[in-house]
Amino acid sequence: MTKPRDADDVRQAVADAAAAGTPLEVVGRGTKRGLGRPMQTGASLDLSGLSGIPLYEPDELVMTALAGTPLADVEATLKAQNQRLAFEPADLGPLYGAPENAASIGGVFASNLSGPGRLRHGAARDHLLGLKAVNGTGEFFKTGGRVVKNVTGYDLCKLLAGSHGTLAAMTEVTFKVLPIPEKTRTVLIFGLDDGRAREAMSAALGSPHEVIAAAHLPTSVATRSSVAYVSGAGRGVTAIRVEGPAPSAEHRCKALREELAPFGATEELHGMNSATLWRELGDARPFVGDPRPLWRLSVPPTEGPQAIARIARTMQAEWFYDWGGGLVWLAVSPSADAGAAAIREALGGGHATLVRADDAVRRAVPVFQPQAAPLAALAKRVKESMDPKGILNPGRMD
Amino acid sequence: MALRMPAPDQDVLARRREIVAALREIVPGEGVIDAEDELRAYECDALSVYRQLPMVAVLPSTTDQVSRILRYCHENRVRVVPRGAGTSLSGGALPLADGVLLGLGKFNKILDIDYANRTVTAQPGVTNLGISTAVASSGFYYAPDPSSQIACTIGGNIAENSGGVHSLKYGLTTNNVLGIEMVLVTGEVIRLGGKHLDSEGYDLLGLVTGSEGLLGVVTEVTVRILKKPSTARAVLIGFPSNEDAGDCVAAIIAAGIIPGGMEMMDRPAIHATEDFVHAGYPLDVEALLIVELDGPKVEVDHLIEQVAGIARARKSMTLRISQTEEERALFWAGRKSAFPAVGRITPDYMCMDGTIPRKKLPEVLARMRELSEKHRLRFCNVFHAGDGNLHPLILFDANKSDELERAEKFGADILRLCVEVGGVLTGEHGVGIEKRDLMDTMFDDVDLAQQLRIKCAFDPESLLNPGKVFPVLHRCAEMGRMIVNKGHLPFPDLPRF
Numbered sequence: 065m066t067k068p069r070d071a072d073d074v075r076q077a078v079a080d081a082a083a084a085g086t087p088l089e090v091v092g093r094g095t096k097r098g099l100g101r102p103m104q105t106g107a108s109l110d111l112s113g114l115s116g117i118p119l120y121e122p123d124e125l126v127m128t129a130l131a132g133t134p135l136a137d138v139e140a141t142l143k144a145q146n147q148r149l150a151f152e153p154a155d156l157g158p159l160y161g162a163p164e165n166a167a168s169i170g171g172v173f174a175s176n177l178s179g180p181g182r183l184r185h186g187a188a189r190d191h192l193l194g195l196k197a198v199n200g201t202g203e204f205f206k207t208g209g210r211v212v213k214n215v216t217g218y219d220l221c222k223l224l225a226g227s228h229g230t231l232a233a234m235t236e237v238t239f240k241v242l243p244i245p246e247k248t249r250t251v252l253i254f255g256l257d258d259g260r261a262r263e264a265m266s267a268a269l270g271s272p273h274e275v276i277a278a279a280h281l282p283t284s285v286a287t288r289s290s291v292a293y294v295s296g297a298g299r300g301v302t303a304i305r306v307e308g309p310a311p312s313a314e315h316r317c318k319a320l321r322e323e324l325a326p327f328g329a330t331e332e333l334h335g336m337n338s339a340t341l342w343r344e345l346g347d348a349r350p351f352v353g354d355p356r357p358l359w360r361l362s363v364p365p366t367e368g369p370q371a372i373a374r375i376a377r378t379m380q381a382e383w384f385y386d387w388g389g390g391l392v393w394l395a396v397s398p399s400a401d402a403g404a405a406a407i408r409e410a411l412g413g414g415h416a417t418l419v420r421a422d423d424a425v426r427r428a429v430p431v432f433q434p435q436a437a438p439l440a441a442l443a444k445r446v447k448e449s450m451d452p453k454g455i456l457n458p459g460r461m462d
Numbered sequence: 463m464a465l466r467m468p469a470p471d472q473d474v475l476a477r478r479r480e481i482v483a484a485l486r487e488i489v490p491g492e493g494v495i496d497a498e499d500e501l502r503a504y505e506c507d508a509l510s511v512y513r514q515l516p517m518v519a520v521l522p523s524t525t526d527q528v529s530r531i532l533r534y535c536h537e538n539r540v541r542v543v544p545r546g547a548g549t550s551l552s553g554g555a556l557p558l559a560d561g562v563l564l565g566l567g568k569f570n571k572i573l574d575i576d577y578a579n580r581t582v583t584a585q586p587g588v589t590n591l592g593i594s595t596a597v598a599s600s601g602f603y604y605a606p607d608p609s610s611q612i613a614c615t616i617g618g619n620i621a622e623n624s625g626g627v628h629s630l631k632y633g634l635t636t637n638n639v640l641g642i643e644m645v646l647v648t649g650e651v652i653r654l655g656g657k658h659l660d661s662e663g664y665d666l667l668g669l670v671t672g673s674e675g676l677l678g679v680v681t682e683v684t685v686r687i688l689k690k691p692s693t694a695r696a697v698l699i700g701f702p703s704n705e706d707a708g709d710c711v712a713a714i715i716a717a718g719i720i721p722g723g724m725e726m727m728d729r730p731a732i733h734a735t736e737d738f739v740h741a742g743y744p745l746d747v748e749a750l751l752i753v754e755l756d757g758p759k760v761e762v763d764h765l766i767e768q769v770a771g772i773a774r775a776r777k778s779m780t781l782r783i784s785q786t787e788e789e790r791a792l793f794w795a796g797r798k799s800a801f802p803a804v805g806r807i808t809p810d811y812m813c814m815d816g817t818i819p820r821k822k823l824p825e826v827l828a829r830m831r832e833l834s835e836k837h838r839l840r841f842c843n844v845f846h847a848g849d850g851n852l853h854p855l856i857l858f859d860a861n862k863s864d865e866l867e868r869a870e871k872f873g874a875d876i877l878r879l880c881v882e883v884g885g886v887l888t889g890e891h892g893v894g895i896e897k898r899d900l901m902d903t904m905f906d907d908v909d910l911a912q913q914l915r916i917k918c919a920f921d922p923e924s925l926l927n928p929g930k931v932f933p934v935l936h937r938c939a940e941m942g943r944m945i946v947n948k949g950h951l952p953f954p955d956l957p958r959f
């Protein structure tokens with residue numbers, strides 16, 4: 065285990081590992097080590113020592129943080145200026161038994177895990193403006209900048225976001241931050257099945273009310289919410305969120321309730337309740353402390369319910385939808401392949417990631433969606449362009 | 463022109479007839495152009511000071527044809543330059559003397575409109591505005607709106623990661639594209655993304671967006687569409703100085719307001735546009751700000767009052783709020799025709815495109831005035847103020863002995879200045895050939911070598927749009943073995959081009 069104190073230490077550690085041919089496990093704060101294929105590594109590169117916020121300019125809407133900085137520190141610093149990360153980073157640590165709120169900011173971008181707000185505000189990758197990193201040969205490089213509009217050279221930020229530490233070890237990230245909206249309202253619709261819920265979400269998202277997030281919880285999942293309006297409903301709950309200055313959030317909420325009334329009875333959540341619900345959904349709380357394998361499906365929204373219906377015919381499953389139906393969290397009963405073949409077969413488009421399963425299962429089936437041959441070959445060449453010896457998180461995304 | 467492009471491959475030029483014949487096998491009829499007078503149409507893009515006739519132009523209309531063209535060129539080591547509408551301002555579509563110009567103009571169909579999933583799938587030659595028009599009757603639109611939107615193609619937008627006045631709130635191309643079909647230089651066809659969100663492996667879609675035609679040829683595009691906001695209103699605010707206008711922009715953002723658009727013009731730009739479109743701009747102000755708010759009427763009315771309050775507290779001299787849709791359009795008319803308006807007052811102009819941290823605006827404007835004196839050339843400024851993207855227009859006359867050269871030097875100084883204050887060389891127009899030789903002001907050799915290795919992963923022989931974006935051309939085989947010492951590449955005196 066190496067614990068560098070600064071970027072130069074990281075460079076040295078990777079250069080040494082490259083020279084010796086030692087595969088490295090790249091770790092931020094270690095909350096999501098269970099995500100991806102199990103790896104054989106000779107040593108760990110622990111980036112938690114790189115902590116701090118060298119630049120924060122609230123009226124420029126930009127922050128730079130060292131990669132190991134706790135996300136909690138970043139969020140607290142932003143909150144003090146009434147700002148936030150609009151992609152609502154998903155805190156998946158608890159799914160793997162890690163404590164809540166313990167992730168690093170580098171890990172957030174490396175796994176490109178965005179919460180419910182992704183629908184309107186974009187993913188983590190859309191907020192990453194620049195970074196510094198060490199590639200697999202131990203070279204220190206930078207890409208991007210600190211401004212939003214920038215097309216100078218290839219956008220390697222996008223490439224590194226979601227690369228799960230397999231291309232380079234990020235040492236510093238610069239990202240866009242946004243004001244916290246003055247008011248948030250969530251409209252609840254009760255009693256819809258998946259198909260009707262999808263239609264309700266499409267109607268809301270196709271309205272001019274700038275819907276920020278839209279989710280649907282079938283009855284059994286809704287029951288597990290800590291928000292009484294949701295758990296006490298005893299039925300499926302569809303949730304639609306709007307934000308903005310007070311008069312407009314209220315206006316949007318009212319208009320949506322009227323327009324969605326034909327779908328079923330509605331209710332609205334304010335401030336705390338609304339925040340709690342969306343946090344639960346973003347972090348997949350309904351499936352925390354649950355031994356079942358967990359999948360995350362990204363699909364064209366209209367195809368979600370159909371895919372789920374096909375899957376539910378072949379296995380025991382429980383699920384809920386986010387991103388207007390485009391994201392499905394799916395828990396299935398344990399089996400040798402966690403249902404991989406049937407689930408991937410059922411998708412009409414998009415991809416399925418096995419977010420949580422025993423090591424043995426994640427060794428047996430691809431965790432990430434397998435790609436067509438020319439694309440897989442290209443991805444391999446891209447990996448080699450950054451990490452020719454394959455020493456950074458080897459095999460994690462294979 | 464002083465610009466050096468890769469030396470034409472004599473061997474390829476000698477095989478021209480054979481190459482033309484092979485292309486005719488793939489694209490029959492009029493899809494292959496080799497007559498000099500017809501090739502003139504492709505000799506430059508909107509950076510028209512640089513011109514070059516291509517060896518041959520080919521206009522395929524199917525992905526299969528693109529695939530076969532690229533496979534042929536790859537097997538026969540022929541360079542290829544993709545082209546959309548040719549509105550690039552950085553020379554991205556400048557042909558090569560020994561290259562095939564691959565025009566995507568025939569890819570002009572909308573393939574799928576999906577309101578339930580809020581997506582449009584189109585061929586790459588469809589214009590940016592064409593997408594919005596196709597869904598307008600249902601109240602939807604495609605958000606990124608470059609000023610060139612009636613002409614530029616969605617494929618070109620992907621290649622340049624184009625933005626527009628509404629990108630402040632709604633993002634650039636990269637934030638609004640969901641999927642593409644792309645042909646690799648080998649002729650292999652890949653699909654990245656689709657109607658779903660986020661990529662399944664590496665985000666190659668994000669990498670390809672903004673890659674200026676160097677990584678592959680885009681043959682199909684799926685974008686996200688949005689419902690039109692129910693109301694939009696604009697405020698036109700005049701200030702006694704650029705500094706005051708800059709302060710106002712910062713204060714609006716600091717108040718937590720993200721307007722739909724926030725644009726600024728300086729005095730010379732105000733006068734040029736007012737003379738041209740008679741938008742009713744005040745002529746006694748030094749800087750003009752257009753702030754547009756969109757959303758439900760209650761929100762727009764609420765925020766517009768807040769913006770007006772902020773402006774009044776910051777020395778605004780004039781302030782008008784649009785009362786009708788016509789008036790809002792009029793406020794924009796001047797800004798949107800800034801380029802042609804400036805074109806009327808000068809024989810030639812060069813449009814720069816740096817981005818800076820917003821708060822550096824007063825400093826940068828002051829130093830640009832000094833540079834203007836140093837290079838003895840006038841300039842004016844239009845500015846995507848909300849996101850710090852500057853468009854200084856340098857006025858010159860290419861027919862006067864050294865003015866073009868002075869304009870290029872002035873432009874390069876402006877871009878260096880942008881980088882010096884923490885900004886970047888290009889916000890939305892791309893590096894192309896125009897800023898290629900300035901890349902080292904932002905990136906050191908290691909940074910550039912890493913980017914070039916990415917290029918090698920896609921196109922090891924550097925056949926796709928070579929000579930653009932990167933100042934140094936190394937063989938990919940060398941890249942792999944390159945040992946970097948204290949940030950210096952070995953053999954720094956290897957031939958550059």
Ligand SMILES: Cc1cc2nc3c(=O)[nH]c(=O)nc-3n(C[C@H](O)[C@H](O)[C@H](O)COP(=O)(O)OP(=O)(O)OC[C@H]3O[C@@H](n4cnc5c(N)ncnc54)[C@H](O)[C@@H]3O)c2cc1C
Pocket residue numbers: 507508543544545546547548549550551553554555566586607608609610613614615616617618619620621622623624625626627674675676678679680681801890891927
């Ligand atoms: C008056 C005017 C105003 C403008 N305003 C704006 C503005 O507000 N915002 C902005 O961002 N830009 C603006 N531009 C610049 C320009 O319009 C954009 O860069 C546009 O995206 C280029 O599109 P195009 O179809 O003309 O591409 P082209 O100029 O033909 O090509 C541009 C680049 O894209 C590559 N390319 C084109 N099609 C493909 C494809 N299918 N696959 C792979 N590579 C491809 C080319 O090789 C080239 O490198 C403006 C230009 C003009 C002339």
